[in-house]
Amino acid sequence: xxxxxxxxxxxxxxxxxxxxxxxxxxxxxxxxxxxxxxxxxxxxxxxxxxxxxxxxxxxxxxxxxxxxxxxxxxxxxxxxxxxxxxxxxxxxxxxxxxxxxxxxxxxxxxxxxxxxxxxxxxxxxxxxxxxxxxxxxxxxxxxxxxxxxxxxxxxxxxxxxxxxxxxxxxxxxxxxxxxxxxxxxxxxxxxxxxxxxxxxxxxxxxxxxxxxxxxxxxxxxxxxxxxxxxxxxxxxxxxxxxxxxxxxx
Numbered sequence: 001x002x003x004x005x006x007x008x009x010x011x012x013x014x015x016x017x018x019x020x021x022x023x024x025x026x027x028x029x030x031x032x033x034x035x036x037x038x039x040x041x042x043x044x045x046x047x048x049x050x051x052x053x054x055x056x057x058x059x060x061x062x063x064x065x066x067x068x069x070x071x072x073x074x075x076x077x078x079x080x081x082x083x084x085x086x087x088x089x090x091x092x093x094x095x096x097x098x099x100x101x102x103x104x105x106x107x108x109x110x111x112x113x114x115x116x117x118x119x120x121x122x123x124x125x126x127x128x129x130x131x132x133x134x135x136x137x138x139x140x141x142x143x144x145x146x147x148x149x150x151x152x153x154x155x156x157x158x159x160x161x162x163x164x165x166x167x168x169x170x171x172x173x174x175x176x177x178x179x180x181x182x183x184x185x186x187x188x189x190x191x192x193x194x195x196x197x198x199x200x201x202x203x204x205x206x207x208x209x210x211x212x213x214x215x216x217x218x219x220x221x222x223x224x225x226x227x228x229x230x231x232x233x234x235x236x237x238x239x240x241x242x243x244x245x246x247x248x249x
Contacts, residue, residue, distance in 0.1 A: 026039055084100040111218060
């Protein structure tokens with residue numbers, strides 16, 4: 001199931017770091033009957049969201065949230081999620097978000113029986129980590145950074161690895177970015193402030209935006225549509241929409 005929660009065009013919710021919207025959605029999930037461990041933590045079920053809006057000097061402005069899940073249990077809970085509970089206030093940063101006045105719009109399943117191609121846009125940036133081998137000057141293990149150029153990433157391998165893990169089966173999608181878009185927009189990454197740390201610094205995630213073509217079995221296309229692609233999906237990354245519709249509202 002995939003749902004849009006849309007504020008009236010005269011309304012908006014202003015925020016600084018994206019985690020406050022995640023927390024507002026977790027509040028709504030649990031109010032609708034989800035157990036905390038179903039929506040947060042290492043054992044959480046798959047779900048994802050996108051924040052639609054603008055970036056202004058006075059802060060980020062959100063007018064819509066797109067929330068989806070491929071899990072049938074979470075889908076039943078999402079169907080009764082009340083916008084009145086998509087709200088959260090944080091004293092530390094004097095922030096508050098409130099989607100209680102949002103309209104609910106259910107996104108129809110766009111994948112027809114036997115369909116093997118799907119053109120999509122990123123409603124929220126695609127986050128893929130580039131694991132850097134450790135060196136003598138680093139601690140054991142690997143460092144990591146975020147990819148910033150889709151032309152330099154094996155998108156199919158990264159997406160299939162995560163979707164295979166959450167579905168517990170092999171996912172075989174071939175994913176290609178729009179090459180003309182990449183040529184016209186060589187800088188297609190964005191720095192997203194995710195949360196404020198205890199030391200006062202801000203944690204950021206870099207995500208990438210470009211139209212993509214997904215090719216593969218119908219069940220794999222549907223999984224990507226509802227689960228999102230890439231990493232940090234429960235934190236507001238990797239949510240996809242139909243290319244023919246665009247970002248929309």
